[in-house]
Amino acid sequence: MQHTNLTGLMVVVGVLTLATALGWWWRRRDGRIRPVAREGQLADSGPDPASPVLAALGARPGAVTLMQFSSAFCAPCRATRRLLTEVEGRVDGVHVVEIDAERHLDEVRELAIWRTPTVLVVDAEGRIVQRVSGVPGRDELMAGLRPLLSGAAR
Structure with missing residues (x-):
């Protein structure tokens, strides 16, 4: 059970990191x-x-x-x-x-x-x-x- 919770946390951190990087790239390029x-x-x-x-x-x-x-x-x-x-x-x-x-x-x-x-x-x-x-x-x-x-x- 501990392993599943850690996997879920890693997925959330990965998605947030990717979203942040894409948002930063988009803002730098926009305009x-x-x-x-x-x-x-x-x-x-x-x-x-x-x-x-x-x-x-x-x-x-x-x-x-x-x-x-x-x-x-x-x-x-x-x-x-x-x-x-x-x-x-x-x-x-x-x-x-x-x-x-x-x-x-x-x-x-x-x-x-x-x-x-x-x-x-x-x-x-x-x-x-x-x-x-x-x-x-x-x-x-x-x-x-x-x-x-x-x-x-x-």
Whole structure:
């Protein structure tokens, strides 16, 4: 009987350790801007970082487009929308498009969108250059946009 109680305790400790490690990993990754690889490199954004689907979803040629994929009952999506709208209002050359992920399932699959909110940063040539899963940090987002913009903050 003693052996069974010890086994159960070890299982509980193992599950809690695994859950803690996964939670830590998730928090470190959530909201971080990740660059998307260029031609000849492995990309984590899906099959084609310059997919024509981006133009169909509203990417604006000649501007940096922040494409936010959202869902109806996503609380972090609202926080992301406020942040991106603020950035669009303060920075010349930035255009924001919000896409309802549920209504654009084919595009979501093609672009490898696995959760909401996800923000794709599309450069002036229509290529995905960065992506964020979760609510991005304002300072990190601004720092990531600087090299893509020729205009200055208003």
